[in-house]
Amino acid sequence: MKRLILAASLAALPLCAVPLAANAQQLSTAPVVAPGNSVLTVSADGRSTRSPDLATFNAGVTTQAKTASAALAENAGKMNAVITALKKAGIADRDIQTSNLSVNPVYGQPKRLADGTTEGDPVIIAYQATNQVQVRQRKLDQYGKVIDTLVNAGANQVNGPSFELEDSDGAMDEARIAAMKKARARADLYAKAAGLRVVRVLTINESGGWSPQPVLFARAEKMMDAAPPAPPSPVAAGELEMRANVTVTYELAP
Template identity: 45%
Template sequence: MRILFASLMLATAATPALAQNVVGGPVLPDGTLLDVVATGDITRVPDVATLRAGVVTQAATASEASAQNASQMARVIAALRAAGIAERDIATASIGLSPQYRYGENQPPVITGYQATNTVSVKFRDIAKSGRVLDALVKAGANQIDGPQLSIDKPAAALDEARVNAVRQAQARAQLYAQAAGLRVDRIVSINEQGENRGDQPRPPVLYARAAKADAQTEMLPGETEVSVTIAVRFLLK
């Protein structure tokens, strides 16, 4: 739990101008307004991993580089389908073709060949099996892998739990301020949600790494991710 900011604003019948300056709030006579910003957070184990896998090829001509890339990428896509990855979880991320140059001193650059790239985004809904699929992709011809981004497939319940924690934290802090000021919390005037973190966190590639033995499989480690919601709560103290 984290409290980001708390501030006191007085709004009394004797100072109506101050009460009227509170944006979006009613005029509250004979009371003290307290604004608290609180963040409620919880941790969950991610259940979805998204990676980018692709093929980079080079050849003397653009057509040769493209043809080699298409052939190699077709094997990679076939390996994904054979591993049981659904069509909805495979999407083209990027396709590129660019010349390769040789540079010499006081000489114009000379094209020495062409590089073709094709990358797909792959969503793994079973993280435990993703390492085996990665190994199959490499055997099929994938020579570029980036990621993963680990996330929670259905974060709604986790977000609601974080919201409840945020409200409780705000209430506890309001009680603290009220006691320190010799007042009591009368009621909540307003609650505004300021932002949320659904737990979609990119992770460095070291989260999947091949073991020392040649026949060992790549292992994906999900770890934990944080889900959080930040709210602003206005209390009336008397």
């Protein structure tokens, strides 16, 4: 009986060792460099530019009345006119999204005494309602005209634009390729100076994104003060710069 138990125990040992060996293999993920070779890590950036094809902005209405319900009712009427104007200007329903709807009390300032102190507590003197939508404008040449149309329809809050690329993958890939070419050129330069040559890429790490250029935009508050009809508000879309930063580790050999 003892011999049978011992044999069973010994037979189970290889089964326990197999997962341990597998785990040991998983822990070793670093690239293996050939004996006598060395490692070089360089960083480089690549860039590409594109003209934006999408502008995002916020537009809305703020109203004030003695009661919250009155402020909200007045706001709803004016905001409906703004949304109608957006649609008439060619903005699709899918490109209009409510971003803020709020009602808040407006407090009066306490009476200030001669010694600089105040008397009494702040009291509610009115209520302010705000309704804003986020809009995506696809026809950039019509942007200034759309903003003017909104202001004429009753919008008293306009903020933006933020220029974007609807599909930035191609531009980012172009920046990545430029970054990798620059990294390889630097690696070849360093290797040659050290009397070595680049054998292969060991690791690649990437970071990056896009950076918008400054734009010109006339805010709605200024446009509302203009009495006579004026040309559409000037807007310069400029260019978007896509950036990719790579850190590449190479194996060098004699």
